[in-house]
Amino acid sequence: MPDSPIRFLQGNEVLADAALYAGLKFFAGYPITPSTETAERLSYLLPRVGGKFIQMEDELSSMCAIIGASLTGLKAMTATSGPGFSLMQEAIGYAVMAEIPCVIADVQRGGPSTGLPTRVSQGDVMQARWGTHGDHSIITLTASNHQDMFTMTVEAFNLAETFRTPVILLFDEVLAHMREKVTIPEKDEIPIVDRLVTSVPRGTDYHPYFPREDGRLPMSDFGGSHRYNVTGLFHDMWGFPTDKPDVVNELMHHLVNKIENRVSIIQRYKEYHIDDAETLLISYGSAARSARHIMEDRRKVGMNIGMLELQTLWPFPRQLVQEKTKNAKYIVVVEMNMGQIENEVRASVNHSDSVYLANRVDGQLITPTDIKNFLRIIHGRGI
Amino acid sequence: MSSMTQYLRTRFMPHIWCPGCGHGIVLSGLLRAIDALGLEKNDIVIVSGIGCSSRLQGYVDFHTMHTLHGRALAFATGVKFGRPELKIIVPMGDGDALAIGGNHFIHAARRNIDLTAIVMNNNIYGMTGGQFSPMTDTGKKATTAPDGTIDRPFDTVSIATAAGATFIARTTTYHVHQMIQILKKAIVHRGFSVVEILSQCPTYYGRKNNAGSAVDMMNWFKDNTYKLGTKTAEEAGEMKALGIFIEKDEPEYCDRYKTIIQKVGSP
Ligand SMILES: Cc1ncc(C[n+]2csc(CCOP(=O)(O)OP(=O)(O)O)c2C)c(N)n1
Ligand code: SF4
Numbered sequence: 001m002p003d004s005p006i007r008f009l010q011g012n013e014v015l016a017d018a019a020l021y022a023g024l025k026f027f028a029g030y031p032i033t034p035s036t037e038t039a040e041r042l043s044y045l046l047p048r049v050g051g052k053f054i055q056m057e058d059e060l061s062s063m064c065a066i067i068g069a070s071l072t073g074l075k076a077m078t079a080t081s082g083p084g085f086s087l088m089q090e091a092i093g094y095a096v097m098a099e100i101p102c103v104i105a106d107v108q109r110g111g112p113s114t115g116l117p118t119r120v121s122q123g124d125v126m127q128a129r130w131g132t133h134g135d136h137s138i139i140t141l142t143a144s145n146h147q148d149m150f151t152m153t154v155e156a157f158n159l160a161e162t163f164r165t166p167v168i169l170l171f172d173e174v175l176a177h178m179r180e181k182v183t184i185p186e187k188d189e190i191p192i193v194d195r196l197v198t199s200v201p202r203g204t205d206y207h208p209y210f211p212r213e214d215g216r217l218p219m220s221d222f223g224g225s226h227r228y229n230v231t232g233l234f235h236d237m238w239g240f241p242t243d244k245p246d247v248v249n250e251l252m253h254h255l256v257n258k259i260e261n262r263v264s265i266i267q268r269y270k271e272y273h274i275d276d277a278e279t280l281l282i283s284y285g286s287a288a289r290s291a292r293h294i295m296e297d298r299r300k301v302g303m304n305i306g307m308l309e310l311q312t313l314w315p316f317p318r319q320l321v322q323e324k325t326k327n328a329k330y331i332v333v334v335e336m337n338m339g340q341i342e343n344e345v346r347a348s349v350n351h352s353d354s355v356y357l358a359n360r361v362d363g364q365l366i367t368p369t370d371i372k373n374f375l376r377i378i379h380g381r382g383i
Numbered sequence: 384m385s386s387m388t389q390y391l392r393t394r395f396m397p398h399i400w401c402p403g404c405g406h407g408i409v410l411s412g413l414l415r416a417i418d419a420l421g422l423e424k425n426d427i428v429i430v431s432g433i434g435c436s437s438r439l440q441g442y443v444d445f446h447t448m449h450t451l452h453g454r455a456l457a458f459a460t461g462v463k464f465g466r467p468e469l470k471i472i473v474p475m476g477d478g479d480a481l482a483i484g485g486n487h488f489i490h491a492a493r494r495n496i497d498l499t500a501i502v503m504n505n506n507i508y509g510m511t512g513g514q515f516s517p518m519t520d521t522g523k524k525a526t527t528a529p530d531g532t533i534d535r536p537f538d539t540v541s542i543a544t545a546a547g548a549t550f551i552a553r554t555t556t557y558h559v560h561q562m563i564q565i566l567k568k569a570i571v572h573r574g575f576s577v578v579e580i581l582s583q584c585p586t587y588y589g590r591k592n593n594a595g596s597a598v599d600m601m602n603w604f605k606d607n608t609y610k611l612g613t614k615t616a617e618e619a620g621e622m623k624a625l626g627i628f629i630e631k632d633e634p635e636y637c638d639r640y641k642t643i644i645q646k647v648g649s650p
Binding site: 026028047048049050052054056057058060061062064065066067068069070071072073074076090091094221222223225227228229230231232233240241 | 395424425428430440441444445446447448449450451454456457458459460461462463464465466469486487490640643644647648649
């Protein structure tokens with residue numbers, strides 16, 4: 001690698017490099033546009049840095065393989081796009097239930113079905129939240145530029161370890177395929193959270209689901225010092241299946257609350273000119289690039305417009321959104337789907353009739369001009 | 384031989400299996416094989432899927448993982464590739480291994496990754512109450528084939544052979560001594576091993592097909608099988624051969640990756 005920390009990389013390459021920075025040691029995946037380049041890059045890099053790469057027979061098995069590898073103590077990830085993300089859902093639920101840290105990158109393309117393989121979309125927001133069955137909570141991060149992709153990828157690994165949970169990185173075709181400057185952080189510039197390993201000595205009973213005082217659950221590398229059970233069934237602190245109502249109830253609340261009660265720690269966002277914003281754009285991912293562009297453009301002509309860029313989509317930062325939208329007359333959600341985040345915003349703000357959707361769902365990146373036109377309509381000025 | 388209870392998590396008993404179920408005999412055979420090999424409890428990892436057969440994993444005091452229906456081999460691949468030094472045994476039902484999990488089965492065999500796959504073949508979906516499986520013979524009855532199934536069954540040995548498994552054997556719950564010997568070899572074999580164990584489900588397969596009691600079903604295994612190599616195809620007819628079909632040395636998947644790491648990895 002060259003010495004300069006400045007690179008000109010494709011988004012999928014940023015994902016690969018950031019994952020390695022975060023300590024990735026195991027990648028399993030199956031090729032799919034527009035995410036394949038991450039796998040290609042990691043197939044080259046991982047064996048060179050003491051890691052493992054495996055191309056599996058499909059996305060179901062890729063997801064299962066990273067769970068297995070993560071259990072043995074390796075930081076593990078897979079990367080895919082819509083159709084593959086759908087196939088992973090059952091196993092993502094397993095990782096939720098068995099509390100296995102891992103990272104899943106979904107580079108969104110147009111859907112449903114095979115949809116628009118090479119075109120951009122943000123249609124998987126709800127699939128990230130509710131794709132697997134049953135009540136649960138999940139962490140999902142996104143970004144709008146390559147520098148932030150790097151940071152969010154590292155954060156995803158950190159949050160996965162901290163909360164013993166799968167974390168989803170929701171990127172999109174535009175981010176993944178475009179090239180842009182990125183400065184690779186120095187070692188330790190972004191803190192890395194390593195696996196919390198149990199202090200229970202070998203030969204002593206270890207309970208995989210017995211929380212410490214701070215609520216975290218230390219792990220023991222599977223196949224190592226301690227013998228225990230892992231299952232996707234409701235289980236007790238030993239990891240043994242149970243349907244005792246009190247144990248089931250407690251585990252369900254634990255799985256949801258460990259994330260939902262910590263929204264303020266998990267939420268990542270950026271804000272621009274919120275204070276005087278009569279019109280507030282809320283956006284994320286590549287759509288936020290256009291939103292920010294038009295916001296700056298309109299401010300130059302005197303419009304009181306600001307922007308909130310969400311980087312944590314799930315758990316949805318309701319309080320944050322409520323707070324930041326307090327003074328806005330027009331709350332305009334800019335996204336490339338039929339209103340998946342708009343609905344969340346609507347449920348979070350004080351006046352839901354001041355929420356508008358500025359979207360595009362034709363496989364093209366929403367442009368600043370598109371947003372400008374939406375704003376004219378919203379402000380009652382016609383097109 | 385030492386007591387097998389040392390390998391059992393007796394506090395999690397009673398087990399869920401019906402009286403007469405063949406899966407307990409497989410468990411017993413597996414523990415005897417492990418005991419005879421002198422393996423430590425900490426050396427063994429069991430990764431199972433979902434089904435009556437896959438519950439075997441919960442009762443043994445090894446490193447155990449109960450995964451998703453059909454995906455045991457995919458999880459096991461992650462565990463093994465992550466930590467190649469582990470000895471991993473993957474018990475699966477016939478539906479688990481060859482219907483929903485068929486793709487993972489052939490690809491694990493193709494890679495020749497060092498896993499021991501045990502297909503506990505009772506020709507039926509036990510756990511969900513007796514629907515036909517890809518191993519149910521044409522014409523046999525099941526809750527979803529009230530008039531007899533029109534599907535044709537798979538042959539585990541042929542599939543494993545075509546997919547490239549490097550150890551392939553078949554035995555039954557009647558032939559316990561053979562089962563132990565085969566399992567010993569399969570566990571020691573370096574590469575993907577497949578052991579098909581014909582097992583009885585008296586509760587569903589037996590009742591639906593008037594196959595009699597568990598003992599009758601096991602006697603059927605005795606009378607309708609033969610030692611591999613002792614009959615011509617014509618003499619064998621519908622009977623199934625038992626024994627080791629394939630046992631060969633071929634580069635193992637994790638070993639192959641190790642050579643790549645040695646070639647390109649930083650020292
Ligand atoms: C994705 C999924 N589909 C279906 C099921 C329901 N299911 C559980 S076990 C099983 C079949 C069990 O049969 P087999 O694998 O042959 O094992 P056995 O119970 O006979 O030992 C099925 C269909 C499931 N758990 N998950
Ligand atoms: S249903 Fe069949 S396979 Fe399942 S435990 Fe009972 S006898 Fe065994």
